Amino acid sequence: MHGAHEVLQAIAIVLCVAAVTTVLFQRLRQPVVLGYILAGLVVGPHVPIPLVANPDVVATLSELGVILLMFSLGLEFSLRKLFSVGFTAGLTAVIQCAIMVWLGFVVGRAFGWTSRESIFIGAIIAISSTTIIAKAFDEQGIKGRLRELVVGVLIVEDLIAVLLMATLTAISTGAGLSLGELSLTTGRLVAFLVGLVVVGLFIIPRAVRAVVKLNRPETTLVASMGICFAVALLAQAFGYSVALGAFLAGSLVAESGEEKVVEHLVQPVRDMFAAIFFVSVGMLISPALIAEHWVAILVLTLVVIAGKILGVTLGAFLTGNGTRTSVQAGMSLAQIGEFSFIIAGLGLSLRATGDFVYPVAVAVSAITTLTTPILIKTSGPVATWVDRKLPKPLQTFATLYGTWVERLREAPAHQTRGVEVRRLARLLLLDAALLIGLAIGISLGTRKVALFIEERTGISRALAENLLLVGVAVLSVPFLVGIVRMARRLGEVLAQAALPPRQDGKVDLAAAPRRLLIVTLQVVTVLLVGIPLVAITQPFLRGPAGPLIILVLLVTLGVAFWRGATNLHGHVRAGAEVVVAALAAQSHSREPGSEEHALDDVPKLLPGLGEPVPVRLEDSSPAVGQTLAQLNLRGLTGATVLAIQRGEESVSVPTAQEVLRSGDVLALTGTQEAVQAARGLLERGGAPIASPSTS
Known part of the structure; x- marks a missing residue:
């Protein structure tokens, strides 16, 4: 005391x-x-x-x-x-x-x-x-x-x-x-x-x-x-x-x-x-x-x-x-x-x-x-x-990925197929648990089993241990394949919930984003299962076998991801032309309030582009006279500019050096929070959300 x-x-x-x-x-x-x-x-x-x-x-x-x-x-x-x-x-x-x-x-x-x-x-x-x-x-x-x-x-x-x-x-x-x-x-x-x-x-x-x-x-x-x-x-x-x-x-x-x-x-x-x-x-x-x-x-x-x-x-x-x-x-x-x-x-x-x-x-x-x-x-x-x-394809992916996850969270229960997701998750965890049990069990019992084999067959203990390790590697393959398959299936179910495929037989314009989302969800699943699996089994295993297997899986998925991201970037460039056309049609319309609803049909036509929102720059906007690089809209808020309507001109997927002018109508996409923060920055010069230097 x-x-x-x-x-x-x-x-x-x-x-x-x-x-x-x-x-x-x-x-x-x-x-x-x-x-x-x-x-x-x-x-x-x-x-x-x-x-x-x-x-x-x-x-x-x-x-x-x-x-x-x-x-x-x-x-x-x-x-x-x-x-x-x-x-x-x-x-x-x-x-x-x-x-x-x-x-x-x-x-x-x-x-x-x-x-x-x-x-x-x-x-x-x-x-x-x-x-x-x-x-x-x-x-x-x-x-x-x-x-x-x-x-x-x-x-x-x-x-x-x-x-x-x-x-x-x-x-x-x-x-x-x-x-x-x-x-x-x-x-x-x-x-x-x-x-x-x-x-x-x-x-x-x-x-x-x-x-x-x-x-x-x-x-x-x-x-x-x-x-x-x-x-x-x-x-x-x-x-x-x-x-x-x-x-x-x-x-x-x-x-x-x-x-x-x-x-x-x-x-x-x-x-x-x-x-x-x-x-x-x-x-x-x-x-x-x-x-x-x-x-x-x-x-x-x-x-x-x-x-x-x-x-x-x-x-x-x-x-x-x-x-x-x-x-x-x-x-x-x-x-x-x-x-x-x-x-x-x-x-x-x-x-x-x-x-x-x-x-x-x-x-x-x-x-x-x-x-x-x-x-x-x-x-x-x-x-x-x-x-x-970040490379351009990754910048595009980073913006749209948040909108896909947001849609997945907001999807109704029947659309997310919760029962199927839970079943796949249980199978995934079962494969991981069996793999962990196999790795730990053979690590703790290798010497005893090898000694038993040596006494009964006359095979040297070193050879017996190597044979056991080969046998364990062979037995592990079905579990590893099961984890990869379940991860793929889980990704497909969740991706279809976020970006549902068309059922009317017409061209599925969400196919490219959905493929990339499936691969991304596979990566998430492999990380969630693989990293804890490696952390648990590493003290019992010799050498870097576990990390190498996870690395090979991630590299393989990484190649598929990069291809998908590149395709998505091209998909977005094509989609931006649709946005430009919608903004151009609005600019010729005389109906009041048409500007606000100019992009309402875009999510139906191009479900992978989120929900683009038009924002008009007034004379008082702090963004007028700045380039997109100087404004750093995506870096500060997470939203990106898909297109700009400027009088009779249109700019799809503008470059970082594009100078913004009074009267420009910007088509913004991103999560709801990101778009809201971007609007505040463009209209009032408000501080971005959660910035240490400004909050």
Whole structure:
């Protein structure tokens, strides 16, 4: 138990030093989080400065910062918002975590660490830091779709972390991990979440509304804090993180409709304890340990930044987000944090890892904490650069793919053939599970079976092992073929739901987009199944057989994808002529309001082009006099210009150097959100959605 004097001394030292460093960083126009980290380094035990705060006291106080930050984050995201991004966030988190677990294991083995240590390293670098991102987003004022997507991914990652910890505990204690145990662990987690949400929805929103009606701010603050810490404690009692409990408490309070009132009252308390949390992270930085393990720390830092940017960007894009949002999400999630400390501490307590793993995790977390604000701040320009450098066919695909996914989400239930999709998904998972079981089973039993064959037949053990491996490879082929076939069939069913084929015997003008969508959905399925499969089986298999198989599949699909993207680009150029004709017909019409409905028939004629919307540029438009390259409409909003009607002239698929003039009618296509943002930019010069520099 800490004495009152120790607590007072720690708070005084931490807050005074943090105040000085944050004022300095504000003057330098740098994120204040970096100032907190520097303050932690100053008052920590590893730097010879006569200002040392008790690390245990600071760590205890920092836990309050985590809880309050997560509670505030929950206030911004009601359960309805979370469910709306749940599918996208879930798939993105699975792809990213699987990639990082595999990369961590590979790096660990390359450094000569044991298999268990390498598995722990993979788990440590798989989970991003909700606390760090929440603070960085608050500082840079990031709202909208980007924030919702990132927070959704973080919540799913926290749930994955719970499963990883249960798995690692079972492996490290020698109890092994059966499918039944993993199912039981997952079932308990789901039961806890469902039970808490159901019961909480009946009690917490009503209670909060009743307290707010009293119109006593201090009563509202105390009651809200009571709910926050009670739910956090309940989560801890069930073996889950206090951060998860606090977030759910905030989401349940948000369902009351009084979240703005509560958030305003909580903010000052949250900011103070959040500062202590980041100072506590800085106190963990040991220059001596960093110097000792600098190579591993450098490599893992690069792997975390590059791997997470790639994994999240890929997952977010393939689930229907635009290029800009996907790149920004990837650069926002490129760090590790509090869960990494927990997993590293678990490895030490179970004696599954060496003493070096924890300080390495702390150092990587500290460095990526420093880089996170910079990456978030530069993510907008980087996303713009990426969009400009994409080949033309990929730019076209990136714009239209979002509209296809949007149509798929909005399609009626009977059109999406949910029963068929679920059946194919079950078969797909069954093939993957059998393949995993076969790989792990033969890995664990190869030596015993080879010894048995040697004793009975006289064949050498080495030859017997090679024969077994060949046999397993042959047995694996049907499962691999099954996965590819199910992925293809699943892609066909979903693509037909998004872009239904014509039934009247006429030319199917959606054929080219549908073929490309089928291939893309195949890629998504292979990634969703293949990457976790590789991550799970890699510790049991010799050599890079698993990754090579996935790579061959992706290269094969990549060739088909490129052909489809090239054909789609030609399809769009032809479709743009139809748009030009529709705009030209409108320009000769005298009927009022005809311009607004000029492109209403285009989606029926060319279903793969989304729903083009005409926008007229007035004299007051900020876009007048700018080229499309200067305007950067697609890079900022995700919408693209299919055609321009200019008096008696028409321009189909305009180039980047096309100068916009007053009176031009632009045919925009993209998702509804992208087109809405583009209209705002063209008509009023409004800020693009979720841009770090403008939000």
